[in-house]
Amino acid sequence: xxxxxxxxxxxxxxxxxxxxxxxxxxxxxxxxxxxxxxxxxxxxxxxxxxxxxxxxxxxxxxxxxxxxxxxxxxxxxxxxxxxxxxxxxxxxxxxxxxxxxxxxxxxxxxxxxxxxxxxxxxxxxxxxxxxxxxxxxxxxxxxxxxxxxxxxxxxxxxxxxxxxxxxxxxxxxxxxxxxxxxxxxxxxxxxxxxxxxxxxxxxxxxxxxxxxxxxxxxxxxxxxxxxxxxxxxxxxxxxxxxxxxxxxxxxxxxxxxxxxxxxxxxxxxxxxxxxxxxxxxxxxxxxxxxxxxxxxxxx
Amino acid sequence: xxxxxxxxxxxxxxxxxxxxxxxxxxxxxxxxxxxxxxxxxxxxxxxxx
Numbered sequence: 001x002x003x004x005x006x007x008x009x010x011x012x013x014x015x016x017x018x019x020x021x022x023x024x025x026x027x028x029x030x031x032x033x034x035x036x037x038x039x040x041x042x043x044x045x046x047x048x049x050x051x052x053x054x055x056x057x058x059x060x061x062x063x064x065x066x067x068x069x070x071x072x073x074x075x076x077x078x079x080x081x082x083x084x085x086x087x088x089x090x091x092x093x094x095x096x097x098x099x100x101x102x103x104x105x106x107x108x109x110x111x112x113x114x115x116x117x118x119x120x121x122x123x124x125x126x127x128x129x130x131x132x133x134x135x136x137x138x139x140x141x142x143x144x145x146x147x148x149x150x151x152x153x154x155x156x157x158x159x160x161x162x163x164x165x166x167x168x169x170x171x172x173x174x175x176x177x178x179x180x181x182x183x184x185x186x187x188x189x190x191x192x193x194x195x196x197x198x199x200x201x202x203x204x205x206x207x208x209x210x211x212x213x214x215x216x217x218x219x220x221x222x223x224x225x226x227x228x229x230x231x232x233x234x235x236x237x238x239x240x241x242x243x244x245x246x247x248x249x250x251x252x253x254x255x256x257x258x259x260x261x262x263x264x265x266x267x268x269x270x271x272x273x274x275x276x277x278x279x280x281x282x283x284x285x286x287x288x289x290x291x292x293x294x295x296x297x298x299x
Numbered sequence: 300x301x302x303x304x305x306x307x308x309x310x311x312x313x314x315x316x317x318x319x320x321x322x323x324x325x326x327x328x329x330x331x332x333x334x335x336x337x338x339x340x341x342x343x344x345x346x347x348x
Contacts, residue, residue, distance in 0.1 A: 039335035041328060050331075051339040058331035066334060066341055075322035076330060082315035086308060160341030170342050184347055199345030237308045 049170025085234025094280035110214030117264035131226030157198035217260035232277030248293035255285035
């Protein structure tokens with residue numbers, strides 16, 4: 001279906017506009033230090049890192065990792081991730097996460113190519129694999145720290161936070177911010193070749209993710225985000241989810257073409273309850289459906 | 300919704316609630332603020348020494 005045909009069939013854009021307003025408000029509140037808000041003890045399942053000084057809330061994945069590497073059990077992060085995912089699925093990804101908002105904004109500038117929905121679950125499993133590797137590394141460091149046999153030196157500059165190796169959010173909101181704040185950018189062209197090695201990798205990875213965002217909507221969220229992947233595990237059993245009314249659906253596929261996460265919505269036609277691990281509850285499909293066949297439910 | 304689905308839900312909710320209670324008991328609820336109110340060098344791999 002061409003983008004013109006989708007636009008003709010799509011019922012409205014109201015929820016999409018509301019969602020972007022909510023994302024903007026969340027972005028401002030999360031970086032609320034810029035407007036005078038102090039840091040709080042709130043942890044949310046979002047991706048920002050914790051190194052930006054203007055943050056008012058903490059990133060659950062970063063808190064979990066920093067506590068594990070410091071040989072502490074991250075009980076508070078575990079509770080936020082489990083309860084957040086079982087109650088709301090990946091709604092925080094779709095409505096609150098600042099890096100998800102960046103994904104959406106950059107995505108509007110790009111090609112907005114769909115990845116076939118049949119690969120959607122496979123991409124989630126890939127992201128889950130990355131999450132598993134990162135958690136394995138963190139737990140290995142945790143265990144060895146407790147045993148008094150530190151293995152951190154094996155991870156070089158990433159020894160205190162291995163996830164930042166694959167974390168464009170903390171690169172954007174943390175590393176790049178501090179380079180500007182402390183004026184660490186080299187003044188000579190030659191000095192750019194003498195920056196720490198980790199800087200080059202992190203910048204390369206950030207640029208790679210941005211290029212991916214220009215190609216397909218929510219590229220990072222659907223292929224690489226470890227927190228999103230873990231939230232998707234609980235999201236498959238979430239109370240807050242979507243329901244597809246079989247009697248109303250005419251299988252026009254406008255919902256699937258509108259979905260930024262390439263969820264195979266019509267595969268849930270017989271089951272009704274759409275609890276897909278990639279669904280970020282953006283409600284683009286609810287907006288798009290010309291027959292109002294998709295509803296939000298909490299049960 | 301089958302038994303597997305309901306069991307998985309109950310398990311995830313139990314893990315979350317127990318973690319929350321233990322986090323409260325061990326005083327971890329305010330821990331995030333310790334990261335947000337200092338220079339977190341740990342996350343800045345690639346920052347010049």
